[in-house]
Amino acid sequence: MKPAPQLLTDPFLQLPTENSVRVVWFTEFAGSHHTVTYGERLQQKATATTTKLSRTREDQKSRVGKQTETEKIYQKPVMRDIWRHEAVVTGLTPGQRLPYQVTSITENGQELNSNRFTLTATPNPQTPLKILLTSDHQLMPMTTANLQKVAETIGQVDAVFLAGDLVNIPDRASEWFDDNRGGAFFPAFQGRGNYELEKAGVKTTYTGGELIQHAPLFTAIGNHEVMGRFSEESNLNDQFNNPFPRALAQETYQNNAQTLNPQNDLNIQQTWLKNNSFNIDTYNEIFTLPQNPLGGKKYYAVTFGDVRLVVLYITNIWRTPSLKADARGRYREKEADINNPDKWGYGQHIFEPITPGSLQYQWLESELTSPEFQQAKYKVVMF
Known part of the structure; x- marks a missing residue:
């Protein structure tokens, strides 16, 4: 029997302004x-816009549903249908919290409601704030416990600054939503986890903390938000570990453009380049963040109360420092691949330029001289 539909996540908050905030949640049905x-x-209502995630998959290494390390269900990567819903809540006043609730109606008319949470606008200057600064969650054993302790000891926070490495493999849907070990990203951050730890024979189950339902989440891109070259056969771990420099992919494309894209379709070109180098599509599709004209939301700056938060995109693929013959490493390629450049890893290459003259460098120069940065009481740079 097919399980009854339910919300895949609780709602969470994004992109607050002086009078609004975005509310985002996910389902496994498009809904009506x-x-x-x-x-x-709850007398006011905002209608959500729905989009479908384009690259979320499960694979041989997923820990989802009945699949475990030994009991395999997926033999290769399989697309997983997930829909994202976002509504803009307006008419807010800084410092005034209001209750809210999300509702999704399925295609057959069933109504699903979340619990009630609270939201507010971005805070005014000189407002006392509690901000959680964290990073490298990656479904680690202590992540769910640590977030639970934040909720228990600090209580409700006003914002979360997350400096990258949110999950391990960004295109693996279950790492965001429902890894069966109980420590996926959203459940841990929303008090809906189920992660068991054992010490001295005593087992304790941690649920995480109900945090981002009430506090806006600001994130940075770490290397674990970047997927490598796309494959319909290789497991997602291998794809993650197989990025290729964009400039070299562009060169290959130009040399074969007539065959790959005879109609010179820009969408085909962009998709081919991402599939044959690297992409951050899933990260971009999940989060709504501040934007700038030069870099979109890959790098940005925002004022939150007395804090000026500057977020950079300075990450690279991790490579082993080993010099052994079988290492596709930081300093060498595998001995067996020396004559096959298509299999090279090109060392620990950076994904987004930050060199003098690059777009990100120009943007950062402008930000550091801006009144918003210069006059901020506190400055946080996150990458």
Whole structure:
């Protein structure tokens, strides 16, 4: 029997302004209508826009549903259908929290409601704030426990600054939503985890903390938000570890453009380049973040109360420092691949230029001289 539909996540908050905030949540059905109701009596309503994630998959190494390390269900990567819903809640006042609830209606008319949470606008200057600064969650054994302790000891926070490496493999859907070990990204951050730890024979199950339902989440791109070359056969770990420099992929494309894209379709070109180098599509599709004209939301700056947060995209693929013959490493290629450049790893190459003259460098120069940065009481640079 097919399980009854449910919300895949609780809602979480994104991109607050002085009078609005975005509310985002996910389902495994497209649904017919998705809304946020808010206000003291939930008397106001905002309609959500729905999009479908384009690259989320499960594979041989997923820990999802009934698949375990030894009991395999997936023999190769398989697309997993997940829909994202986002509504803009307006008319807010800094410092005033309002209750809210999200509702999704399935294609057959079933209504699914979240619990009630709270939201507010971005804080005014001189507002006392509790901000959680964290990174490298990656479904690590202590992540769920640590987030639970934040909720238990600090209570509700005003924002979360997350400096990259949110999961391990960004295109593996279960790492975000429902890894069966109980420590996926959203459950841990929303108090819905189920991760068991054992010490001295005593087992304790941790649920994480109900944090991002009430506090906006600001993220940076770490190397674990970047997927490498796309494959329909290789497992997602291998794809993650197989990025290729974009400039070299561009060169290959130009040499074969007439065969690859005879109609010179820009979408085909962009997709081919991403599939044959690297991409951050899943990360981009999950989060709504501040943007700038030069880099979009890959790098950005935002003022939150007395804090000026500057987020950079300075990450590279990790390579082993080993010099052994079988190492595709930081300093060498595998001995067996010396005559096959298509299999080279090109060392620990960076994904987004930050050299003088690059777009990101120009943007950072401008940001560091801006009144918003210069006058901020606190400055946080995150990468």
